[in-house]
Amino acid sequence: MEVLELKPNFYYVGVVDHSLKLFDVAVLTNDGTSYNSYLLKTPEGAILFEGCRREYEEEYFRHIEEIVPLKDIKYLVVTHSEPDHSGSIGKLIDLNPELTILASPACLKNLDAITRKPFKRKVMNPLAPLSFGGYTLEAVSGLMLHWPDVMFTYIKELKVLVSCDAFGAHFASDALLLSKEPDKERYYAALRYYFVSIMGPFAKFVTAACERVKKLDIDMICVGHGPIIDTNVQDQIHRYEELAKEFTPVNDPNFVTIVYASAYGYTREIAHSLETKFQHDGKKAALYEIDALNYGSLKDKILNDIAHSGTLLLGSPTMVGDAVCLFYDLLSHVYTTVGQGKKASAFGDYGWSGEAVKNLSERLSQLHFNVIPGYRQVFKSDKASEEELQKYYETLK
Numbered sequence: 001m002e003v004l005e006l007k008p009n010f011y012y013v014g015v016v017d018h019s020l021k022l023f024d025v026a027v028l029t030n031d032g033t034s035y036n037s038y039l040l041k042t043p044e045g046a047i048l049f050e051g052c053r054r055e056y057e058e059e060y061f062r063h064i065e066e067i068v069p070l071k072d073i074k075y076l077v078v079t080h081s082e083p084d085h086s087g088s089i090g091k092l093i094d095l096n097p098e099l100t101i102l103a104s105p106a107c108l109k110n111l112d113a114i115t116r117k118p119f120k121r122k123v124m125n126p127l128a129p130l131s132f133g134g135y136t137l138e139a140v141s142g143l144m145l146h147w148p149d150v151m152f153t154y155i156k157e158l159k160v161l162v163s164c165d166a167f168g169a170h171f172a173s174d175a176l177l178l179s180k181e182p183d184k185e186r187y188y189a190a191l192r193y194y195f196v197s198i199m200g201p202f203a204k205f206v207t208a209a210c211e212r213v214k215k216l217d218i219d220m221i222c223v224g225h226g227p228i229i230d231t232n233v234q235d236q237i238h239r240y241e242e243l244a245k246e247f248t249p250v251n252d253p254n255f256v257t258i259v260y261a262s263a264y265g266y267t268r269e270i271a272h273s274l275e276t277k278f279q280h281d282g283k284k285a286a287l288y289e290i291d292a293l294n295y296g297s298l299k300d301k302i303l304n305d306i307a308h309s310g311t312l313l314l315g316s317p318t319m320v321g322d323a324v325c326l327f328y329d330l331l332s333h334v335y336t337t338v339g340q341g342k343k344a345s346a347f348g349d350y351g352w353s354g355e356a357v358k359n360l361s362e363r364l365s366q367l368h369f370n371v372i373p374g375y376r377q378v379f380k381s382d383k384a385s386e387e388e389l390q391k392y393y394e395t396l397k
């Protein structure tokens, strides 16, 4: 399907790509994706919502021109300036230098740096709706979903919310409409994966945005990727809220996550001793020993426990001047939004130089944990090190 009239004078003019396998370097797109854009024809001229990825601009322009000549576009509304939605805007400005871009201040700033061209502009302000061609465009903040520039648009007369990445999924659907998508189960799996990969770190912002969106009378969400949500809109918003709840970190002061590795058992002894001390004090401790064989299957469970505990302890022996590499992979999935407000510390055994504790502590600081100075031990424990460990434990309580 090339273009589709979604509502009277309101058209889908985006591009569907079934072949895409990878997005943003690390996100798998087994179901392809689409770069959605929309066109509203009014008696005063056309309003285009969203740009397109640069590689697809010819198809995008062709779809628009099936409805109106490019020169008839009066406004381009840009919800979010990531290049998959803005890469084509430089060319569009060349083809229609008279169009005015409507966006948040942060988005306009990004577009200056992405297009490197002068363009007419107007700031989208949630307190000042814009009336044009018989329609009212209301700006609704979508802050941090998933960039600081996001500003949704509510087209009041159409009961449409244009939301870009929020509520979207990498899912190439020829049906274009969720109501007509035959494989909803697969779509919902893609929606969840998209949420985890893209929106997960910003879960609490999702909750805030859903609160704003729920107040609007909406019967269609025009997303930036995947099928347009034209059915059970409130249920879809609720589904998004539930995902946000699941991925919002909780700092439970009575829950400690201890993750350690150990080649010869010394770091294991420290980890078990700490676990016993916490349990003795009535705290719940989740203890994980990781290695190259079990790490893949434990990772998601560990990350979930980290998100829900008040304290994180990482125990690594020093190996070749550093911590065991698995810890760096693990921490690459822990976002600063998770670290905020949680206590964390590193411990570990070593032979001669003992860099693991210092290096892990630095990484934990970068992730905004409240880092408590770590504990190191040379080979086997003795009475003195047991006393040191007890003192260390006191600082963790």
Ligand SMILES: Cc1cc2nc3c(=O)[nH]c(=O)nc-3n(C[C@H](O)[C@H](O)[C@H](O)COP(=O)(O)O)c2cc1C
Pocket (backbone or CB within 6 Å): 261, 262, 263, 264, 265, 266, 267, 268, 317, 318, 319, 320, 321, 322, 349, 350, 351, 352, 353, 354, 355, 378, 379
């Ligand atoms: C491959 C390998 C490399 C090591 N490199 C270092 C090192 O760079 N610095 C250091 O202090 N200890 C090093 N060690 C010594 C270990 O840190 C030490 O054996 C420690 O007690 C291991 O603790 P574990 O029993 O918990 O594995 C190395 C050990 C191994 C097996």
